[in-house]
Amino acid sequence: MPVYNEKVMDHFMNPRNVGEIADADGVGEVGNPVCGDMMTFYIKVKDDRLEDVKFKTFGCGAAIAVSSMVSEMAKGKTLEEAKKITPRAVADQLEGLPKQKFHCSNLGAQALNKAINNYQSQKKTGGKKK
Amino acid sequence: MRKVYLDNASTTPLLPEVREAMMPYLGDVFGNPSSLHDWGDGAREAVETARAQVAGLIGAKPEEIIFTGSGTEANNLAVKGLALAQTAKGKHVVVSAIEHFSVLHSARTLEKWGFEISEVAVDKHGLVDPEEVRRILRKDTALVSIMQANGEVGTIEPIAEIARITGEREIPFHSDAIAAAGTIPSDVGELGVDALSLAGNQFYGPKGVGALWVRKGLRLMPILDGGIQEGGRRAGTENVAAIAGLGKAAALAKSDAVKRVNQLTPLRDRLLKELPAKIERVVVTGHPQNRLPGHASFRVEFIEGEAMLMLLNSQGIAVSSGSACTSRALKASHVLIAMGISHELAQGSILFTLGIDNTAQDIDYVLETMPPIVDRLRQMSPLYSKFTKASKGGK
Numbered sequence: 071m072p073v074y075n076e077k078v079m080d081h082f083m084n085p086r087n088v089g090e091i092a093d094a095d096g097v098g099e100v101g102n103p104v105c106g107d108m109m110t111f112y113i114k115v116k117d118d119r120l121e122d123v124k125f126k127t128f129g130c131g132a133a134i135a136v137s138s139m140v141s142e143m144a145k146g147k148t149l150e151e152a153k154k155i156t157p158r159a160v161a162d163q164l165e166g167l168p169k170q171k172f173h174c175s176n177l178g179a180q181a182l183n184k185a186i187n188n189y190q191s192q193k194k195t196g197g198k199k200k
Numbered sequence: 201m202r203k204v205y206l207d208n209a210s211t212t213p214l215l216p217e218v219r220e221a222m223m224p225y226l227g228d229v230f231g232n233p234s235s236l237h238d239w240g241d242g243a244r245e246a247v248e249t250a251r252a253q254v255a256g257l258i259g260a261k262p263e264e265i266i267f268t269g270s271g272t273e274a275n276n277l278a279v280k281g282l283a284l285a286q287t288a289k290g291k292h293v294v295v296s297a298i299e300h301f302s303v304l305h306s307a308r309t310l311e312k313w314g315f316e317i318s319e320v321a322v323d324k325h326g327l328v329d330p331e332e333v334r335r336i337l338r339k340d341t342a343l344v345s346i347m348q349a350n351g352e353v354g355t356i357e358p359i360a361e362i363a364r365i366t367g368e369r370e371i372p373f374h375s376d377a378i379a380a381a382g383t384i385p386s387d388v389g390e391l392g393v394d395a396l397s398l399a400g401n402q403f404y405g406p407k408g409v410g411a412l413w414v415r416k417g418l419r420l421m422p423i424l425d426g427g428i429q430e431g432g433r434r435a436g437t438e439n440v441a442a443i444a445g446l447g448k449a450a451a452l453a454k455s456d457a458v459k460r461v462n463q464l465t466p467l468r469d470r471l472l473k474e475l476p477a478k479i480e481r482v483v484v485t486g487h488p489q490n491r492l493p494g495h496a497s498f499r500v501e502f503i504e505g506e507a508m509l510m511l512l513n514s515q516g517i518a519v520s521s522g523s524a525c526t527s528r529a530l531k532a533s534h535v536l537i538a539m540g541i542s543h544e545l546a547q548g549s550i551l552f553t554l555g556i557d558n559t560a561q562d563i564d565y566v567l568e569t570m571p572p573i574v575d576r577l578r579q580m581s582p583l584y585s586k587f588t589k590a591s592k593g594g595k
Contacts, residue, residue: 082510088579099582107525126581127580127582128580128581128583130525131507131525170530175525
């Protein structure tokens with residue numbers, strides 16, 4: 071499979087942090103209607119830090135590898151640090167993505183961001199959780 | 201690890217007998233078929249032998265065969281060349297919605313050149329309704345082009361019935377038989393068509409060679425300008441070795457036709473029956489019965505084709521997918537969309553195309569390897585967790 075480099079293949083074949091968090095503090099879902107990829111991120115927050123990050127992804131090898139990498143990059147970071155993770159940074163950590171996959175499958179950072187925003191808006195409005 | 205090649209729709213392997221037939225023309229017999237000396241004679245004899253062999257496969261006259269550089273070129277020559285030669289009749293061209301891009305994009309080019317294109321819709325099995333073709337035909341229809349079988353979903357089209365309709369109106373009818381010829385009978389007399397394309401690498405011949413058959417008397421405009429090779433219909437020095445290989449492959453496809461179909465059909469039927477039985481929410485795409493003998497295509501819900509393809513490859517199994525992610529254009533397969541399959545469901549496209557090297561053990565291996573791969577991807581899929589939650593909630 072020469073389309074993807076070894077790092078991407080590793081994250082595709084052995085994705086980190088797959089799953090859901092039943093009592094998540096924030097959930098973020100993004101979908102790309104063009105190519106059909108879909109990612110859902112679940113976060114657990116403690117002392118303003120991402121204590122746990124899990125994801126589920128519907129999509130190609132790149133989409134799964136991106137999700138896995140984002141979860142690994144985000145874990146343990148403060149919310150503000152995690153929000154600064156960009157698609158470019160994710161692709162760099164993966165040592166490159168095929169050009170045509172960069173925009174389509176690189177939605178992990180966006181999904182994580184959504185999950186953090188979801189958590190923060192709940193906190194502001196004194197939402198259901200906590 | 202076991203290696204199982206199930207992507208014969210992309211290309212078949214080269215048979216050893218075919219390679220043997222090609223070798224002299226990659227060695228001592230290197231002449232140009234157009235040359236008048238002994239060196240040229242040897243090459244010319246090879247090309248003419250192959251022409252007779254290809255003609256024999258499809259029940260045509262040798263002088264009606266035009267060798268091309270690929271199946272794609274044969275389709276380009278047919279669609280553009282026939283339409284351009286019929287402009288006295290009109291500038292309306294009919295194609296089906298599930299044609300290969302070499303036909304569809306040729307039609308698009310004709311549109312830029314002032315032709316009008318009509319696309320015939322297909323049903324959920326990918327079948328063209330001949331009556332629908334009849335309704336679309338016009339007084340100024342210059343050409344109809346509908347494939348004999350679709351390489352992505354395996355459906356075999358009712359070509360003979362469509363040919364009766366075009367024949368009544370004397371409208372030239374081309375059929376792209378690239379996925380079919382050499383695999384199922386493509387006798388041009390029985391099909392009743394006026395032109396037919398085929399390609400070597402679909403029936404154990406070499407890549408980079410195809411052929412177009414055009415009924416004697418039907419005018420064709422060349423699309424390459426140059427010398428008078430191939431009766432002035434396709435310029436360019438012939439790829440002698442590849443043509444010799446195509447000829448040999450055609451001869452073998454004819455003599456082994458029944459044997460091959462009898463070998464492939466039961467293997468295919470096991471996949472068609474047992475994969476959906478073993479894994480929930482797996483649906484056969486294409487026609488359930490009326491399909492190519494080695495062709496088993498499915499859509500697997502909640503997961504994506506490229507991911508399946510890669511995991512199967514890691515287990516030594518080669519397949520294809522029509523998912524958007526596997527296409528370089530990142531577009532869902534136009535074939536699946538034309539069959540009314542949604543973009544989301546088309547993402548789960550996967551096809552197993554069998555060849556004469558495959559055995560019952562290969563199928564056992566696929567049936568045992570596929571379920572855990574699907575399960576693994578589904579455990580990662582947000583669509584699948586929504587589905588399982590909804591079905592639990594419903595109970």
